[in-house]
Amino acid sequence: MSTNRPDRVEKLATGIEGLDLIGEGGIPKGRTTLVAGTAGSAKTVLAAQFLASGIETSGESGVFVTFEESPDDIRQNMQSLGWPIVEWERAGKWVFVDGSPQPQETILAGGFDLSALMARVQHSIRKVSASRVSLDSLGAVFSQLPHASTVRWELFRLSTTLKEMGVTALMTAERSDEYGPISRHGVEEFVADNVIILRNTMDEGKRRRTMEILKFRGAMHQKGEYAFTVIPDSGIAVIPLSAIQLKQRSSNIRIHSGNDELNKMCGGGFFRDSILLVTGATGCGKTLMTTEFIRGGAERNERCLLFAFEESRDQLFRNAEGWGVDFERMEGEGRLRVICSYPETCGLEDHLIHMKKVIEEFRPNRLAVDSLSALERVGNLKAYREFVVALTSFIKHKEIAGLFTATTPTLMGGSSVTEAHISTITDSIILLRYVEIMGEMRRGLTVLKMRGSAHDKNIREFTIDATGMHIGKAFRNVSGIISGFPRQVLAGEMERLGEMFEDDPE
Amino acid sequence: MMAQATLRLFVTGGTPLSAAAVARLRELEQQLPPDYLSAEIIDVLQNPDFAEADRVLATPTLIRLSPLPMIRLVGDLESVDRLMQLLDLLQTPPQVN
Numbered sequence: 179m180s181t182n183r184p185d186r187v188e189k190l191a192t193g194i195e196g197l198d199l200i201g202e203g204g205i206p207k208g209r210t211t212l213v214a215g216t217a218g219s220a221k222t223v224l225a226a227q228f229l230a231s232g233i234e235t236s237g238e239s240g241v242f243v244t245f246e247e248s249p250d251d252i253r254q255n256m257q258s259l260g261w262p263i264v265e266w267e268r269a270g271k272w273v274f275v276d277g278s279p280q281p282q283e284t285i286l287a288g289g290f291d292l293s294a295l296m297a298r299v300q301h302s303i304r305k306v307s308a309s310r311v312s313l314d315s316l317g318a319v320f321s322q323l324p325h326a327s328t329v330r331w332e333l334f335r336l337s338t339t340l341k342e343m344g345v346t347a348l349m350t351a352e353r354s355d356e357y358g359p360i361s362r363h364g365v366e367e368f369v370a371d372n373v374i375i376l377r378n379t380m381d382e383g384k385r386r387r388t389m390e391i392l393k394f395r396g397a398m399h400q401k402g403e404y405a406f407t408v409i410p411d412s413g414i415a416v417i418p419l420s421a422i423q424l425k426q427r428s429s430n431i432r433i434h435s436g437n438d439e440l441n442k443m444c445g446g447g448f449f450r451d452s453i454l455l456v457t458g459a460t461g462c463g464k465t466l467m468t469t470e471f472i473r474g475g476a477e478r479n480e481r482c483l484l485f486a487f488e489e490s491r492d493q494l495f496r497n498a499e500g501w502g503v504d505f506e507r508m509e510g511e512g513r514l515r516v517i518c519s520y521p522e523t524c525g526l527e528d529h530l531i532h533m534k535k536v537i538e539e540f541r542p543n544r545l546a547v548d549s550l551s552a553l554e555r556v557g558n559l560k561a562y563r564e565f566v567v568a569l570t571s572f573i574k575h576k577e578i579a580g581l582f583t584a585t586t587p588t589l590m591g592g593s594s595v596t597e598a599h600i601s602t603i604t605d606s607i608i609l610l611r612y613v614e615i616m617g618e619m620r621r622g623l624t625v626l627k628m629r630g631s632a633h634d635k636n637i638r639e640f641t642i643d644a645t646g647m648h649i650g651k652a653f654r655n656v657s658g659i660i661s662g663f664p665r666q667v668l669a670g671e672m673e674r675l676g677e678m679f680e681d682d683p684e
Numbered sequence: 685m686m687a688q689a690t691l692r693l694f695v696t697g698g699t700p701l702s703a704a705a706v707a708r709l710r711e712l713e714q715q716l717p718p719d720y721l722s723a724e725i726i727d728v729l730q731n732p733d734f735a736e737a738d739r740v741l742a743t744p745t746l747i748r749l750s751p752l753p754m755i756r757l758v759g760d761l762e763s764v765d766r767l768m769q770l771l772d773l774l775q776t777p778p779q780v781n
Contacts, residue, residue, distance in 0.1 A: 280739050280756075282747075285770055288704075288759030290742040293696035294728040294735045301732035323742060323758065 187397040190310075190346045193231030194224075196416025200391060200400040205372065210337040210347040211394075212369045214361040215376030220387065220408055221350040223259065224376065225312035226252065227413040228348050229272060230261040232310045239271045239306040241345075243299060245318035249274040260411040273302045279322055286325060292332035296339055303343060311340060315350040320363045334368035360392070371395040377403065381558050384525065389416050405564055407527035415531055417568050430630075433544070433579055436474025437467075439649035440608075443625050443634035449605060451577040452629065453570050455550075457584040458610030462621055463640070464583040465489070466501060466647055467610070468548045471581045473503045473646075475544040476513040483542035485533060486518045487552035494518070501646045515540050526557040526565040534572055545573055550582040570603050588662065605629040613639070613664050615656060622659050623649060687722035689771070690749040694726050694740045704760040705744035711764040712771075 189203035198204045205211045215221045229240030244252060252274075253263045266272035275298050303311065320329050333349075340347045349369055351361035356377050373392040378385065388403035406416040432447035441447045448454055456467050468484065475482040486494055494516060498505045508514035517536060524532075537545065547569075554562055573580045582604075607626040612619055624637040636652035637659050658665045693709055695702035706725060713721050728735040728743055738747065746757040748771055761767045 275736070276739050277741050278739070282754045282756050284756045284758055286759055287757045287766065287770060288762045289701050290744065290759045291696065291699070291701060292741055293699070293743045294694055294740040294745065295742070297696070297728040297732045298736050298740075301736075319741070 187394070189397065191236075192228055193235035194227055194414055194416070195412075196404065196406065197389070197414075200389070200404050200416060201394070202398045202400065205346065205348075205374075206394055206397050207346050208341060208344050209372055210340055210349055210369045211372035211374060212361070212365065213348055213350045213374045213376060214353050214365075215350070216353050216356060216378060219376040219378040220406075220414060221376060222247065222252070222255075222314050223408055224414055225314040225348050225350050226256050226261065226263075227259070228312050229310050230256070230259075230263075230413070233266055233271045237271075238310055239273075239308045240310040240312065241273050241275060241299060241302045241306070241308045243275040243277055243295075243311065243313040245277040245313070245322070246315050248278045249276050258410060259408075259413045261413075270306050273306050273308070275299055275302050277319070277322075279318070284322070286323070290323070290325075290328065292319075292329070292336060295332075296336055299336070300339065300343065303345060309345055311345050311347040313347065313349040315352060316365050317352040317362055326363060330364065330368060333365070337369050381561075384557055384561075386525075386557070386561060387527070405527050405561060407525065407531060409528070409531055415527075417527055417530060417564065433480070434474040434478060436470030436472065437647055437649065439638075440470075440623075440647075443638070443649070444606070444628055445631040445633050448579055448581075449630065450579055451574055452605035453574065453580045453582065453603065454606045454608065455582050455584060455604040456608045456610065457586055459586050459588065459612060462610045462612055463623075463642060463647060464585070464610060465494075465497060465548055466642060467608070468546045468581060468583060469498045469501055469503050469505075470646055471544065471546055472505075472508070472514060475579075476508045479513065480543035481512075481541065482508070482514045482544045482546070483537065483540050484514070484516045485536075485545075485547045486516060487521045487547070488549055489518070491516060491518045500644065501642070502644055503646070515542070521552045521556050526553060526561050529553065529556070530565055530568055533569065537573065537576065537578070542578055544579045544581070546581045546583075548583045549585050551584040567603060611637075611659050611662075613637075613653060613656060613659050615653075615664065615666060622653060624659075687750075688720045689722070689751060691721065691723040691771075692726065692738070692747045692749060693723065694728055694735055694738070694743050694745045694747075696743040697727060697729050699743075701760045702744050705746065708761040708764055708767050709746070712767055715764065715768070 188207040189201065189205065190207035191198050191204040213221055213224055226242065229242055232238035232240050242252070256263055263272055277295060299311065302308065316333060319333065320326055323329050337347070351365040353359070353361050356379050360373060372394045375390045375392055377388045387406050389406050390403045391399040404416050406414055408414055431450040433450050434447050435441050435444060456464050458464050472482045472484060495505045505514060505516065509516065550566065553565065557565065570580065606628045609624050609626050611622045613622045621640050622637045623640050625633045638652050639650045641648050641650065653659065656664050656666055693705060695705060709723055713723065726734050728740065742758045744760055746761060748755045757770055
């Protein structure tokens with residue numbers, strides 16, 4: 179939920195994808211924000227990215243204070259994320275304050291303060307006129323100087339100094355449990371105003387990274403955990419699910435479904451920026467409908483993009499050819515792009531990022547995903563739901579027509595996880611079903627839902643041949659098709675039923 | 685005669701902790717034979733670059749540059765006896781004149 183109430187605390191747009199959305203504009207400007215996370219939760223990446231995106235997006239310089247890894251390690255590790263730290267250092271955009279442990283033996287002998295660190299940080303901030311500072315990670319200060327109460331007090335002084343200097347700072351700190359105390363050493367006690375938690379949990383055998391803004395004192399932010407992923411070449415990207423605003427326009431422009439009869443059933447075609455779900459058992463014509471949807475677009479000079487998660491490129495092209503559709507030519511003419519990948523190659527977050535990237539690049543008018551339900555097995559239910567919501571809202575926002583297929587687990591009737599989770603976000607649902615009549619398997623199709631339009635409510639029979647899908651007459655004397663228990667209604671019964679309604683007393 | 689020991693003390697202006705550490709260092713110099721010790725005092729507020737070069741976080745920090753190995757003492761150095769012991773500079777207590 180976003181409100182138009184002005185925030186008392188000004189925000190600084192970090193430039194980190196998604197974070198600015200869940201932070202409703204960024205992180206509190208001129209304040210210190212604590213980033214707490216367990217080992218391997220990408221704290222250092224976030225700390226570095228905070229500076230990197232400042233340099234890249236708004237030309238702000240930054241100071242990186244490292245207490246754990248040496249600057250050399252960080253320079254090297256961050257190279258894979260596409261940040262040329264050495265170049266930035268030369269250009270006076272990035273400066274390290276090296277607080278990593280040195281090899282000499284250190285003995286505590288009496289009272290001390292961290293004035294040297296403070297002087298160095300202040301000096302570096304002034305040297306490059308920095309507006310962003312990252313400190314990674316505070317726990318390492320406690321292990322270097324084992325006098326916790328002094329260190330805590332001194333770090334508090336440091337964060338006050340940073341505030342006085344008007345810089346926006348991120349401090350990272352370790353946690354021992356994903357759902358335990360905020361941080362070790364009670365760090366949150368002195369930088370308690372703003373806390374972000376990074377989690378790296380194991381869920382049903384799958385790794386899942388999430389980011390949660392625990393609090394921004396005096397400022398609005400989105401609540402709850404948001405999935406994020408670390409992408410090579412660009413770093414952390416947060417997937418702001420519920421932060422996505424439903425502001426896409428909806429149009430009345432119709433597009434051709436690729437099948438004339440289906441067009442009629444839908445009241446004149448699909449809507450241009452609608453999401454269509456096609457569900458059915460294996461082999462009952464979902465890929466065919468996808469193929470026709472693409473043909474319908476390509477024939478009208480629309481750009482079509484197909485993500486295939488079940489079949490290989492060769493299989494898809496051969497299938498299409500079998501229905502009289504030439505994918506090869508369409509691709510050659512630049513009207514089609516087909517991307518095949520195995521669902522298991524990466525996590526859902528990565529799939530989403532990749533798909534979004536391809537969509538941004540190719541700028542399709544139509545998008546088909548065959549099948550969406552193949553991705554069900556990649557993540558847990560929650561992650562899958564988030565993925566679907568994020569993908570659908572993204573393409574709606576881009577005003578792209580989307581056709582997703584979902585395979586039902588049972589041959590007859592049935593519903594899938596995909597149906598259960600995305601049916602409310604889809605604008606139209608088409609069911610493809612096997613119909614067993616007198617020992618023969620036939621195929622039926624019905625438009626279950628068509629938001630904002632009248633549509634044919636019959637269950638129509640269809641056949642498949644070398645020219646594609648042919649939609650025929652309605653099944654008049656069969657009931658129970660959708661539930662998966664087709665039952666033939668006898669002719670006499672039909673008549674009786676007919677009479678019941680037709681005998682309208684005048 | 686070459687100094688037997690080289691020390692570098694980082695302080696912050698004239699804070700009580702820093703003043704105490706400087707006083708201990710002066711006391712130590714008194715107790716050691718002349719020219720035995722070569723010590724420099726660096727104020728991190730004046731010379732943050734030096735603190736950067738030696739990666740000093742805390743003040744006062746006393747670094748024994750020689751004899752090797754280098755060691756660091758962090759804190760106001762408690763007492764001169766303790767300092768002497770920690771720095772391990774003389775095997776036998778110095779002669780008092």
